[in-house]
Amino acid sequence: MSIPSLDLTADPIELTAALVDLPSVSRDEGLIADVVEQALRAQTDGFEIVRHGNCVLARTNRGRPTRVILAGHLDTVPIVDNVPSRRTMTDEEGDVLHGCGTVDMKSGDAVFLHLAATLADPAHDLTLIFYDCEEIAAEFNGLGTIERDLPGWLEGDVAILGEPTAGQIEAGCQGTLRVRFTATGTRAHSARAWMGDNAIHKLGRLLTTLSEYQPRRVDIDGCEYREGLSAVGIHGGVAGNVIPDEVYVDVNFRFAPDRSEAQAFAHVEEVFAAELAGGQVTAQVTDSAAGALPGLANPAAAKLVDAAGGRFRAKYGWTDVSRFAALGIPAVNLGPGDPSLAHRVDERVPVEQITEVTEILRDYLAGA
Incomplete structure (x- = not known):
């Protein structure tokens, strides 16, 4: 079976729609992992790329003084007649992309993939981790598998999880x-x-x-x-x-x-x-x-706060930032989408938030 192609240089809004149109309910992430791996191998330069089960990992080794980890899960909750994606424009909500995973968290994945392909000379070395089984029991979580089998891939100065935060930093977690x-x-x-x-x-x-x-x-x-x-x-x-x-x-x-x-x-x-x-x-x-301390006093995290215009708040729920915090790595959540809309039949994201998060991270990773 041929693997669908994914254009990482496309507008991240279009890239989000393309990812949503690839069903990837937990325990069934094989196809989307294939597509992401193929796209990274064909459309990025200077990345070491490894496939581990249905996790796709990529990193640069340019000798930069700091390393930033961008991590996002590929799986979604079960689909309920909300794939393929669709886009609407209304007076109430403006320009909105609908579909399973638009919020949690294929829009965040799309931002990371786009930046990997289009950032010519980042100020940091980058590690990208796209993992499976986040939406089900913790024993199946792909980050846990990586921590056990490939612990060196989780080394970095700061980690950014693409969880939905409506475009502002949510630090740590409870x-x-x-x-x-x-x-x-x-x-x-x-x-x-x-x-x-x-x-x-x-x-x-x-x-x-x-x-x-x-x-x-x-x-x-x-x-x-x-x-x-x-x-x-x-x-x-x-x-x-x-x-x-x-x-x-x-x-x-x-x-x-x-x-x-x-x-x-x-x-x-x-x-x-x-x-x-x-x-x-x-x-x-x-x-x-365990929870995760925000770690915003860390210089690498402080620069991210500056790039986000100083907007940050506490994360009330639990996310995989806890895994990084346990390793001594400051970690934040930053992604498009209102977390209260995650997992809903009418899951949707304002497309301007996808653009906003892309630009925040582009400035930060470029060292602007």
Whole structure:
């Protein structure tokens, strides 16, 4: 089967549309990886290019004093009648490109690919990483595969993830922790409730503590991170006439990146110390991921902030910047598109944001 061609020198808006028109749902990125690899090999100069599974990596080795990593995932969530792409012009939204991945994050990929082909003499050495399986469980994430198998490719002075940020820098990211609180009791017929021990009732005080919790706000490098502690799931009960003998509630803690995962769990245990003290309620971590400090004081990152007109804010969600931060590399999110539109059936990006991010990065990478 012939591989479709991709013109990396085309306007990044057109390049975005071409990438969207290549379906690449997670675990099915083979075709788009083939197309990206072929285009990079044919249309860029001075890049070492490596294919690893469905990850495509390219880097220069020009002896520049700094190295910038540009990383973007190739996969999307499942398509819902939103491929191929289409472009509309309305009074409400202006010139907009629609389609699965326009926001998350084929527009960011298009910007990176275009710059790799058109930047004649960048001030930094560049590493481009296009990876698979970001939208599914972390165990399949292509960046994790690269970190394990090709760790040298993740060395750099600053990393830029093309995640959607509406064209302004979102620095670092928050950590996330999920804790399951479980209470047990004794099952009995509800007509003889005194013979049982109702597990659900034991979580009443925990839910009250949760509803009264006052989350912290913390400023790091001029970025305000807002923490949150929320119940996200609850399960209990056997039947309408049975006293339940077990119940659990899942609590998600989104914590600022000045806390480690261990410190985040210690804080959760402190908040619910009274509920846990009697031993009738237990706590178990079911999922955890570290946050990432913004690192904007790093000279390479500071220059990027300048190129973006000084516009930056904290990243509230979790992204793969955390992987780079764990390696000691300052990392930011910067890409076209409103993140609140990611994964939606009506996913769409204003085309002016694609142009804007391209110019911001062109100036930064050129050392302007």
